[in-house]
């Protein structure tokens with residue numbers, strides 16, 4: 001029977017390896033836990049760069065949310081610790097790194113590869129939604145690839161329990177925001193897990209086209225999203241176009257479900273039957 005892992009972690013327990021990347025909030029390193037030799041990733045967040053107080057709360061929520069998620073397409077968050085200046089997240093190491101780097105390098109993915117990624121995203125989101133977790137920040141930057149090229153959905157720093165009317169100052173790209181999250185006013189901000197389906201539609205489009213469907217200046221992007229205005233280039237197959245159109249529906253209740261994504265002709269055409 002393996003001894004239970006120690007609950008208390010500290011920096012001295014880790015041998016620090018190469019940097020894996022730097023996000024807007026901090027750097028990530030490849031590390032090895034000395035006693036077990038276990039290789040993982042360590043994200044370092046600088047407290048003075050985070051809004052004080054609620055960052056600790058947000059990390060605690062992220063850990064609470066992630067600690068009961070166990071799925072092959074969701075990056076594990078094993079634990080955290082902090083010192084006077086920094087918060088450390090102990091994460092599963094994703095051997096093939098950031099998906100968006102592969103996308104930029106290849107410009108766009110062939111349909112068979114995009115379909116594999118979409119069906120794995122659908123499986124990860126189905127698992128989260130069954131646990132009433134909305135990710136809310138689906139975009140290529142938050143998707144990593146495991147050593148076998150499998151999708152690892154990560155960074156639950158913005159995830160919430162559904163349904164939610166949390167008003168967060170969302171930072172970063174607008175490209176992935178669903179129309180219902182753009183609306184001003186109080187009640188309209190109650191949104192469901194359908195926001196992840198809209199974002200999956202934006203992601204599918206970006207995989208196949210190499211850029212986001214509503215990409216423009218911030219003002220124009222918001223206008224295009226609110227109107228669901230986008231064009232799909234002719235090189236995209238009819239089946240892929242159909243899936244994108246059924247996800248990028250303004251009315252959240254009219255978006256297709258994750259089950260229907262997994263059964264869609266475009267997915268069936270390219271994906272070996274999963275579990």
Ligand SMILES: Cn1ncc2ncnc(NCCc3cnc(NC(=O)Nc4cccc(C(F)(F)F)c4)s3)c21
Nearest residue numbers: 020021025028041055058059093094097154155157
């Ligand atoms: C690049 N890369 N290559 C390989 C590899 N393998 C594993 N991980 C990598 N990168 C880290 C991926 C992340 C997973 N979970 C995160 N979570 C987070 O960043 N949370 C977070 C952010 C900002 C503020 C707050 C706070 F404090 F406000 F709550 C919380 S980041 C890897």
